[in-house]
Amino acid sequence: MRAAFVRKLGGPEAIEIGQLPVPACGPRDVLARVEALGVNHVDTFVRSGAYATPVPMPFIVGRDFVGRVVATGEAVRGFAPGDRVWCNSLGHAGRQGAFAEYALAPAERVYPLPDGVDPAEAVSLLHAAATAWLGLFREGALKPGETVYVGGAGGGVGSAAVQLAVATGARVLGAASGADAGWVRGLGVAAVFDYRDPALYEHIGAAAADGVDLYWDTSGHHDFERTLPLLRRGGRVILAAGLKGSAPPLPVGALYTRDASLRGFAISNAPVQDLAEAARSINRHLAAGDLKTRIGLRLPLEDTARAHRLLEDPGGGHVGGRIVVIP
Secondary structure, three states, X not given: OEEEEEOOOOOHHHOEEEEOOOOOOOOXXXXXXXXXXXXXXXXXXXXXXXXXXXXOOOEEOOOEEEEEEEEEOOOOOOOOOOOEEEEOOOOOXXXXXXXXXXXXXXXXXXXXXXXXXXXXXXXXOHHHHHHHHHHHHHHXXXXXXXXXXXXXXXXXXXXXXHHHHHHOOOEEEEEEOHHHHHHHHOOOOOEEEEOOOOOHHHHHHHHOOOOEEEEEEOOOOOOHHHHHHHEXXXXXXXXXXXXXXXXXXXXXXXXXXOOOEEEEOOHHHOOHHHHHHXXXXXXXXXXXXXXXXXXXXXXXXXXXXXXXXXXXXXXXXXXXXXXXXXX
């Protein structure tokens, strides 16, 4: 099978396109012929070594795919050849990645794709929507009626978080670039601000006069000295981006006097039970057609290195949406 892989960790130039054996299906595995692949920032972190995790060499990059089942292990129940399925947790903790013509995944990490859902549209959402679900509901304990601020609301995780929060009955404030403001506004936010505005935090405070219950800057920009005072008592701050960022000052007084908390998480560490619950929620929204996405670029497997370069240097080629690879 054709695959995008590396023989050692490094930059995008380390990615090769070549032939590798089709993986053998173990007793609890599902083997699928890949139809569409999603490109995520975490793919670049693992490929470069920035996110330390065991990787077998040669290592197939990437984690998300939609495909059709071609074989299952003898202990697998609920899947059969021809079923369209998805997975968003390959390429981590010793598991091979997804960027190939065939992908092998543990059955407990594979989920059915609802009928009628376009594979490319779905794969562009899977990682982002699962991350958003975990952040909002597992880590953030979001409840209907609460006020949520989402920074980076025009991005993949940010726009998914906005939609899931709105769907649960929360009041959502967002920040995005001027180019993304219309997109974000159409997702149901109560207000959207320009993240470059010097008065951003004043605008958030004015729009959330009683305080913010859940604060999540999905772009990884953290300024606790200005954001913690915006929290309502019992407020939560989600940290799930900014792997390469420096440590900002932490005003402890503003944290403990509000009974507030900082919650860091990575989807790669999520237990399979939580991933399955997130998948059920995502599938409900996919089936209903109410989880929107933007695909900015579709590339062949041979251009996987280009996709990684675009993610690592967005200023060099903003694509205005998610990157999807079709093998």
